[in-house]
Amino acid sequence: MTKSQVSKTKQISSAFQAALPSPTPPRGEGKVGTTRNRGEGRLGHWVLVFGNYLGFGIWNLGFIFLLLFFLIGVGCQRSKAGITVAGSTSVESFAELLAEEYISRHPESQIYVQGGGSTAGIEAVMSRTANIGMCSRPLMGKEKNLYAVTIAKDAIAIILHPKNPIQDLSLDQIREVFSGKIRNWKELGGPDHPIFLVTREEGSGTREAFQKFVMGKEDIGLEALVQDSNGAVRQVVASNHNTIGYISLGLVNDQVKALKISGVEPNMTNIDNGRYTLVRPFLFVFNEEPVGEAKSFLEFVLSPLAQKLLLKEGLVPVLPKLAQK
Amino acid sequence: MNLKEKIIEKIFLLIALSSITILALITFFIFEEGIPLILKVGPKAFLLGEKWIPSKGLFGIFPMIVSSFWVTFGALLLGIPLGLACTIFLSELIPPSIGILLRPAIQLLAAIPSVIYGFWGLIVLVPLIQNYLGGPGLSILAGSLVLSFMILPTIITISEDSLKALPPSYKAGALALGATHWQTIWRVLIPAAKSGIVASIILGMGRAIGETMAMIMILGNAVKMPNSLLDSARTLTTNIGIEMGYASGDHRQALFATGIVLFFIIMALNTLAIFLSRRRVH
Numbered sequence: 029m030t031k032s033q034v035s036k037t038k039q040i041s042s043a044f045q046a047a048l049p050s051p052t053p054p055r056g057e058g059k060v061g062t063t064r065n066r067g068e069g070r071l072g073h074w075v076l077v078f079g080n081y082l083g084f085g086i087w088n089l090g091f092i093f094l095l096l097f098f099l100i101g102v103g104c105q106r107s108k109a110g111i112t113v114a115g116s117t118s119v120e121s122f123a124e125l126l127a128e129e130y131i132s133r134h135p136e137s138q139i140y141v142q143g144g145g146s147t148a149g150i151e152a153v154m155s156r157t158a159n160i161g162m163c164s165r166p167l168m169g170k171e172k173n174l175y176a177v178t179i180a181k182d183a184i185a186i187i188l189h190p191k192n193p194i195q196d197l198s199l200d201q202i203r204e205v206f207s208g209k210i211r212n213w214k215e216l217g218g219p220d221h222p223i224f225l226v227t228r229e230e231g232s233g234t235r236e237a238f239q240k241f242v243m244g245k246e247d248i249g250l251e252a253l254v255q256d257s258n259g260a261v262r263q264v265v266a267s268n269h270n271t272i273g274y275i276s277l278g279l280v281n282d283q284v285k286a287l288k289i290s291g292v293e294p295n296m297t298n299i300d301n302g303r304y305t306l307v308r309p310f311l312f313v314f315n316e317e318p319v320g321e322a323k324s325f326l327e328f329v330l331s332p333l334a335q336k337l338l339l340k341e342g343l344v345p346v347l348p349k350l351a352q353k
Numbered sequence: 354m355n356l357k358e359k360i361i362e363k364i365f366l367l368i369a370l371s372s373i374t375i376l377a378l379i380t381f382f383i384f385e386e387g388i389p390l391i392l393k394v395g396p397k398a399f400l401l402g403e404k405w406i407p408s409k410g411l412f413g414i415f416p417m418i419v420s421s422f423w424v425t426f427g428a429l430l431l432g433i434p435l436g437l438a439c440t441i442f443l444s445e446l447i448p449p450s451i452g453i454l455l456r457p458a459i460q461l462l463a464a465i466p467s468v469i470y471g472f473w474g475l476i477v478l479v480p481l482i483q484n485y486l487g488g489p490g491l492s493i494l495a496g497s498l499v500l501s502f503m504i505l506p507t508i509i510t511i512s513e514d515s516l517k518a519l520p521p522s523y524k525a526g527a528l529a530l531g532a533t534h535w536q537t538i539w540r541v542l543i544p545a546a547k548s549g550i551v552a553s554i555i556l557g558m559g560r561a562i563g564e565t566m567a568m569i570m571i572l573g574n575a576v577k578m579p580n581s582l583l584d585s586a587r588t589l590t591t592n593i594g595i596e597m598g599y600a601s602g603d604h605r606q607a608l609f610a611t612g613i614v615l616f617f618i619i620m621a622l623n624t625l626a627i628f629l630s631r632r633r634v635h
Contacts, residue, residue, distance in 0.1 A: 117598075145599035224489045229574070230407045231599025239408075247406060253491055253585050254574035256595045263475075264573075268483060268490060 110138025115149020115162030146233040161313035164233030175314040181344040183277035184306040185286035196288040208249030225252035226273035237308040278342030387609035407604040416578040420586035425561040427497025436508030463506035471567030474499040488583035491573030504557035515549020555626035565590040
């Protein structure tokens with residue numbers, strides 16, 4: 029790895045110098061070659077110049093071969109029977125856990141779990157590159173024609189740094205904070221410090237749910253820091269006293285503090301009795317009613333055992349009996 | 354024998370051309386996906402618009418263009434003096450025993466994956482900036498600092514190569530005429546190797562503009578126009594990188610359109626590199 033990287037830099041440098049008139053051309057160049065040879069040299073020159081134009085001086089034989097080997101390798105792996113689950117990064121970590129459990133019971137099966145986002149997951153299912161799509165928002169438009177199963181529900185927690193003295197905000201206050209109307213913790217009864225917002229990127233299921241539940245028609249302030257996963261949001265909030273963000277309740281740990289909303293603590297009881305309202309479905313999406321491996325995985329996910337696992341991870345199970353416990 | 358060489362030559366030409374075909378295909382695809390959106394939004398609203406809210410159909414990438422230049426400029430401001438000093442030290446002033454250690458170390462800098470640079474910046478630099486300078490920490494300043502380290506190997510290896518390519522007679526002549534070692538370096542060797550040094554800087558700039566992973570981790574990715582070095586920012590590449598996963602429809606096309614802008618910036622940079630280094634020679 030090290031060696032190839034280094035030699036790449038060297039290649040760029042030599043390719044570049046070849047494309048430029050070298051400061052000291054070797055003496056006698058051009059005198060020896062025949063006309064035809066010089067023509068070919070010029071073609072080579074143009075090839076290099078063109079390559080450099082687009083910043084792709086590194087394309088070369090070895091690289092292509094490497095790519096080929098890699099593709100062949102991937103192809104061989106995938107030919108082993110198995111199903112692919114792709115989509116929302118919010119569901120991904122839970123799906124990985126479920127897949128591990130499932131494989132430990134069915135050692136002959138393979139389940140590949142990939143992230144990418146709710147929309148990407150649905151597109152992957154539609155184009156049949158994935159068997160199951162994970163989605164962390166309600167289906168929209170033509171997506172509704174797909175076969176979707178709610179595997180669990182997830183609450184969204186508004187998170188702060190644990191040292192932030194604020195414990196409780198109303199939905200209206202949270203909206204004003206995220207739309208940039210309230211810019212200092214002082215206005216909420218906290219220390220005199222500017223508020224740094226942390227949000228998810230456009231198109232994220234968590235962001236869409238937050239937008240729907242909290243923001244309504246207001247926009248999230250453009251000055252908000254944008255992170256591309258629940259974990260990254262948590263990391264930023266955990267490392268800065270003045271931030272506020274939102275993530276899946278299941279991913280809240282002791283690095284951050286989940287805010288009460290108008291006095292309602294985000295916990296199983298309050299989610300179940302409907303007092304905590306920031307709750308969204310986690311869906312498994314299929315093209316049609318699943319069969320074979322996909323069906324047996326879905327059945328496993330909906331079984332009491334798997335649902336109990338999800339409950340332990342902080343999600344709200346779809347089996348009503350479990351949720352009450 | 355001659356025939357065999359010719360065949361080999363042709364095979365290599367074919368392979369070289371195939372890589373360019375791939376390049377042409379990529380280019381075609383980017384333009385095919387991106388152009389319709391630019392036309393739909395209007396080139397002016399796209400390039401100079403200050404609001405990027407894809408869910409509301411607002412695709413203005415001006416803050417990202419500005420941020421890209423801020424971050425790159427900052428990286429060059431730190432990277433060029435550091436890189437050149439290092440080059441001069443490595444090629445002229447260094448005792449050979451240290452060179453054996455230093456050179457591979459610098460080349461190793463190029464081998465470190467950018468995600469490691471990003472992680473280091475996030476864990477070490479960001480809290481420092483947050484504690485001592487204020488702001489969210491995830492900022493242009495942090496991004497520029499990390500980028501300046503990332504472009505060092507590019508600047509150092511290429512400009513050292515161009516210093517080494519100078520005929521030894523330059524140095525011998527200058528010394529023979531009574532110039533000191535420093536005068537020889539500063540007045541003779543550096544000007545003579547200028548084309549390579551300029552090329553190295555522009556290639557470093559290309560790397561800085563193109564860097565994505567580390568910048569996603571460090572810049573904070575806010576879409577607002579940055580007002581200071583301590584503000585969070587989003588560059589053109591991070592815009593694509595961070596939103597790619599979930600984008601569909603117009604939003605996805607807008608990311609390709611961002612790619613087109615990036616494409617033109619890189620083209621302009623490389624043209625500049627070729628033009629500048631040609632002019633110095635004559």
